[in-house]
Amino acid sequence: MKIKSYEDKLVKDDIEVDYYVPITVSFSENDDKYSLGEFYYYRFVNEHESFVEIKINSVTQKIVEVVFTSINDIEDSNLFIGEYTEKNPVLQTDIFDENSIITKESGFKISREHKKLYFKLDKEKIDSVVKMSNHVSLFLNEDSEIIGLDFSSFSDNEWAELNESIKSTT
Known part of the structure; x- marks a missing residue:
């Protein structure tokens, strides 16, 4: 998934840390005003079935949401x-012409x-x-494709709950 341009600002986020779905970060200001657009989903899945999903407004x-669905x-x-630069990315969405869900099965480690x-x-x-945003950074390759994500700035309580969720699944 490739970035085509940027807005020069951090986007406001809302984070939810949960026992069953470890991390959900939402960016409501990136959604369209009247909720007319459909959503595209770009998923990263590794050999251990660890699963991260990026939800994009068409x-x-x-990006309107990033969900770390399972950490195995x-x-x-x-x-x-x-x-690093602080920017709100606008994505190339032509890869979703055939299908609104793309799953990239590839090797990655969660650290x-x-x-x-x-x-x-x-x-x-x-x-x-x-x-x-305050909680999410994107790793890009030289072609401006998203090749990873960084989740940070957790409160003490969020970090404790996240570690409990990780302990229960790994």
Whole structure:
């Protein structure tokens, strides 16, 4: 899934951390005003059935929700993210012409460090990082394709609940 342009701002987000669906981050201002558009879904699934879904509004072409549906494998890590830009991406949606749901089955590992959870496709190199909200950053390759996500800025209670959810599934 490729980014075609940006708005130069962070988008406001609402985060929900839950025992059954570990993380849901919503971006209501990215939805179309009158809810006329349909939704596109881009899914990342790995060999352990860990599952992340990005929901895109067809009218605004922006991300309206990111859901970390299941976490079935995880490792502790320490990824250093240097520079990043703060922008709200507008996506190319022509890949959804044939089907409103695209599932990318590929290798990735879910990693965790203090109050941060992320994944990156195994064979991809991070070219840039776009922080789109307080809780979500996108990892992009050199072709401006989304190759991973970073979830951060959890409160102590959210982090504790997230770790309980992870313990129950891994």
